[in-house]
Amino acid sequence: MGTSDAGLVERIQAAGMRATGPRLAVAAALEEMGGHRTADEVHAHLVRAGTRIPRASVYNALAALTGAGICAVADVGHGPAVYEVNRGWHHHFVCRICRRVSDVDCEVGTSPCLTPDGAVGLVEQAQVIFRGICPECLAGAPDRTDAAAAGNITPEGSTREQLRTRTARTSTDRVRARRTDEEDA
Ligand SMILES: [Zn+2]
Numbered sequence: 365m366g367t368s369d370a371g372l373v374e375r376i377q378a379a380g381m382r383a384t385g386p387r388l389a390v391a392a393a394l395e396e397m398g399g400h401r402t403a404d405e406v407h408a409h410l411v412r413a414g415t416r417i418p419r420a421s422v423y424n425a426l427a428a429l430t431g432a433g434i435c436a437v438a439d440v441g442h443g444p445a446v447y448e449v450n451r452g453w454h455h456h457f458v459c460r461i462c463r464r465v466s467d468v469d470c471e472v473g474t475s476p477c478l479t480p481d482g483a484v485g486l487v488e489q490a491q492v493i494f495r496g497i498c499p500e501c502l503a504g505a506p507d508r509t510d511a512a513a514a515g516n517i518t519p520e521g522s523t524r525e526q527l528r529t530r531t532a533r534t535s536t537d538r539v540r541a542r543r544t545d546e547e548d549a
C-alpha cells in the first residue's frame with residue numbers, strides 16, 4: 365500500500381520485531397493518513413482500502429509498533445489514545461472545538477524538557493498539551509463547528525486563560541503531576 369513498505373519492513377525488523385502483516389499494514393496506514401489517529405480511524409482507513417483486519421489486530425499492532433518506537437502515542441489528554449508516526453519528541457496543540465491535534469516543536473527536543481518545582485520523584489517525561497482554538501475554528505469555518513456540538517463544547521464564554529492547559533506526566537504511571545487549568549469533563 366504505502367511507498368515505503370520496504371523501509372517499514374527494515375525498521376520493524378531493526379526494532380527486533382517480526383514484520384507481520386498487521387504491523388506492516390498498520391504502520392503503512394498511519395504513514396499514509398498522516399497526523400494523529402485513533403486505532404479506530406486506522407482500522408476504518410484499512411477497511412476502506414480493502415484490507416480485512418480485525419479491530420483487535422489494529423490495537424495489538426499499534427501497541428507493538430509503539431513499544432518499538434516506530435509509532436508514538438500523542439499525549440492529548442483524556443479520550444481515546446491517538447497515534448502518530450514517531451518523528452521525534454514534540455508537544456501537541458489540541459483544538460477544543462474541532463479536536464484536531466497539531467504538532468508543537470519542543471525547544472529542547474528530548475524528554476523530559478521541563479523540570480518541576482518540587483521534589484516529585486524521578487521525572488521521565490514532561491508533556492505539554494497546548495489547548496485552544498485552531499486557526500480554522502478561529503476563522504469560524506462552518507465545517508469545523510459540528511464537532512463542538514457533538515462534543516458538547518461551548519465555544520462561547522472562554523477566556524484566554526482557559527486556552528492553555530499544561531500537564532506533566534511520568535511515562536510509567538501516568539500520574540498527573542500538574543494541571544493549571546480546568547478542563548471540560
Ligand atoms: Zn479547530
Ligand SMILES: [Zn+2]
Binds near residue numbers: 400438454
Ligand atoms: Zn504529534
